[in-house]
Amino acid sequence: MSVLSQLNVIQVSGLTKRVNTLEGSLTILSDINFSVKSGESVAIVGASGSGKSTLLSLLAGLDVASEGEIHLDGEALSTLDEEARARLRADKIGFVFQSFMLVQSLTALENVMLPAELAGDHDAKAQAVELLEKVGLSHRLAHYPSQLSGGEQQRVAIARAFIGSPKILFADEPSANLDRKNGQLIENLLFDLNKQNGTTLVLVTHDEQLAKKCQRIIHIEGGQLEKISEGGAANVG
Amino acid sequence: MWVKLAFKLFSRELRRGELTIIFAAIALAVLTVFSLSAITERISLNLAQKSSDFIASDRRLSSNHAFEPQLLTQANKFGLATAEMLYFDSMLFANDELVLGSVKAITGSYPLRGKITIKDSLTSPAYDVDTGPKAGAIWLSEGLFYALKVKVGDKVELGAGLFNVTKVLVKEPDAPFFSLSGNKRVLLNYADIATTQAVQPGSRVFHRLLFAGNEQQLSEYYTWLKPQLKSNQNWQGIKDRQSPLGNNIVRAERFLLLAGLFGIMLAAVAMAVSAKRYCERQYDPVAMMKTLGGSRKVIRNIFLLHLSLVTVFSIVAGLMVGFVLQTIGADYLATFMGTELPQAGFRPWLLSAFIGLVCALMFSLKPLLDLFDIPPLRVLRRNLGDTLAISRIHIALSMMTIFVLMWIFSGEIMTTLILFASTLLIIAILFAISRLLFAAGRRLGLRPGSSWSLALATLQKRANANAIQLISFALAIKLMLFLVILKNDIIADWQMQVPADAPNMFIINIAKEEVTPIKKFFRDNNIAHEDFYPVFSGRVDAVNGEKFARRVSKQEGEENDKNAKKGVSREPNLTWLASLPEGNEITEGQWFTYGVTGGNDIEVSVFDGWQDVLGLKLGDTITLLVNEQAINAKVTSFRKVDWGTLKPNFVMILSPNMAGKVPVTYFSAAQLHDSDTKAISQLLQRYPTISMIDIKSQIEQAQSIIAQVSLAIGFVLSIVLVSGALVLISQVQASLAERMEEMVILRTLGAKGRLIKLATLYEFMLLGGIAGLVAALVSDIALLVIQQQLFDVAGRLHPYIWLLGPLSGALFVSSIGYFMVAHTMRQNTQGLLRKLG
């Protein structure tokens, strides 16, 4: 294993995604190449329908590429089956989604503990409580998602994303469903926790302001990588 | 590790009510099957016991020759209780009066089932005893007391023996329902047969062995006995008797069976729909868990554990509720019937638990497999995995399961097939209707904003889901309608068989010259009576010159046994008549014309039930042995005979040119009231040779059994109706849950609660009405087939349900829908939005 790939926690080469539709094969992504270093924060931006979510789903191993290869922390995703990819996600990846995706029948605390429990880790409670404290929800531990506001639900989702100290965090438009104020709160939380934990952050967004908070910005246009620019945070970090 | 999570999720789902419908559906299936099969079993055990009383045993073997002694010893070896019986005619003599009596000699164990009713003197009250007269004593029926001018305590000569008359014989359990033996009956101890010297080689006697025991012992014995049965030996159980009871028991059993099947179908539909719905609601959590790294195995384990927990809980709950229900029901029935119902065995427990298990497994199998296959990508692409059409595999699997369940439960492929086919028909019709209707509605282009247009728009938008709902509504309505009508028909039919003004006394053995004076006597005393029929008895000896073998037993299901030789060893009562009796119907051939006008060849009209038994066709020649005289008669017609009526019915009716060829007596039936007692004594004293058979007790017994069975049927029907209502309610609830989102959006957009409520009301009214109409039509057609195939009654259409179906469907479905929506609308919009999650 080269030093480069050790540093590059995500390495994407020649990534292409095609889907079969009624009108024939449709290429959603073609020949995408980039890499993300450990601890780096990267934003993926582009117009609606340009393929951002598709890219994210491939990176997280939720879907499989048609061509090309993705290495996550040194492991080639194409060599893993669905079970192995699930295990990889359990070990190394955290998620935050636009629609918060909490399990309705579990409390805030239980939702946060869910990834750890699925991975068979029973001592996650202390860490979960601590994370919920950090997102300012220590008084809502036993509340169900339906009893929380959108912003609060997203904060639970963020706490959940950081449980088990993942190496990489994927976020798909985490603040798009929230008002300005709450959106900002969420974004700040995300970046703070990211910094504290030394996590690699890959963030999909429409929001130029948000993108600028990342170290690098990957621009996608019509399924192709248009350019990679430096974000505002590059100077700082 | 996953276990803890699984239990946590389970308890939450339980609390959130997500599992309630599945739980209710399985429990419903279990409790329906349990309570129905337990009650059915208890009732039919009771009926079988009661009916066994009618032959004083569970099975009997009859012959006109003595039985080999090992038949009895072997029966005792199999653990059966036995009794012996011998019928013969003998002269009785007392006070210079000589009278022919029909004697029944019995061993001490007679009757094995039922009781003998006797009186201490002609005027004292009747009571029941368990055994017959001791050696040296005889019991005489009332008619003989008059004919011999004796009283209790006198001595009477019977054949060569002298006997003490100790009791008045009122009734034996197996007194012939209709025979020529009449009321000159004598009950004698078996040990005294020799004393009478009345039975000599060559005398006409009739032997019977009676057996009682459990079904297993009986069938083991029959297996042993069958190969050695002779052609003159006739094995019979209660089902072999052609009596109103035998037929009614079979009908009642069939009804209960059908009701049980419907209960299963209803619960199965509820289960199939709710399992699918539950799994669909788990799509998001499962996709989420997969995204968060949950492995397939963990997810599978979690949901399989849920399924097992639900299954176990609901089976236990179903059994418990079912047990309570059937206990209450059986107690109620028992107090009404004035008897104790025997306990049901293990079968209902095992059967219902098994059916619950199969329901749980089969109906959730496909939805669960789909659930395990939900791609994690769904967290990003929300509609991924949403199955728009229900999977064909799920439908096929569910249908197959329902079919197999019905088959297991009924053990009858024919019934199952008819019901299943009519159900498929409903589904097909409804699918076509919903397609047409929803397509047509689209073109109507109703004014927007009105409740009706909103209702129609909603119906169209959800065409697929609605089709499914329509089908489940219609199924539930169909099953309920079906049972209601069937019940009404069966009970009406029974009541017709035993009308309140039925004759309750048969008068037989009337000499030709007595006919006119007796008619006059009836007229003078204002007694209603039937025609006087000439009667004689004869044995069917041969058809087209070919003699017969042993008769098969219906009790042992031998009618379908191709190897059993067919034949009859019965001596039917015969008559000649110029016109077809009331209630009979020619099925083939023509009623006599030639014989009536005085030709020489004798014709015969045969009961169509004997057509197959004897292998007869029109034009065959039957040889009848009447008093050793052979009479040849040509078959010119077959008749349907309703043996359910308590009227004189004849297997064979000969053409009127029989008159004068054989000695006959005349027969009639009269309706006698308690106030006529004096007239009866007068009649018996004036014409001592005639006999009267009191069938009042038989009529009362038949009526009481009909009442019991009607009640049982009503009870079972109400269970099925409750199940049906539950299915409808759960369906409406499910469909409302699916509509929540829309309602909330409409509400949020400012639609008035009234508009939404009315729209829902109309929508459900349409759904319920259409479902009800189709259900009515299809159940009427299915009924036509079922009544003919299973209940042996002429099927007919019931136009009133074509109105009842849609009306009740619309009313019921829409009112449930309305109340549920009204309830929802009381919550504020914010709360509703939250609930959607």
Ligand SMILES: Nc1ncnc2c1ncn2[C@@H]1O[C@H](COP(=O)(O)OP(=O)(O)OP(=O)(O)O)[C@@H](O)[C@H]1O
């Ligand atoms: N399974 C599929 N079948 C057909 N088309 C697909 C499929 N998946 C994605 N697409 C198409 O690929 C394109 C990219 O989709 P994607 O969701 O990645 O866009 P996006 O950049 O995330 O857009 P947005 O900013 O609106 O979320 C879209 O045009 C979408 O319609």
Ligand SMILES: [Mg+2]
């Ligand atoms: Mg997207």
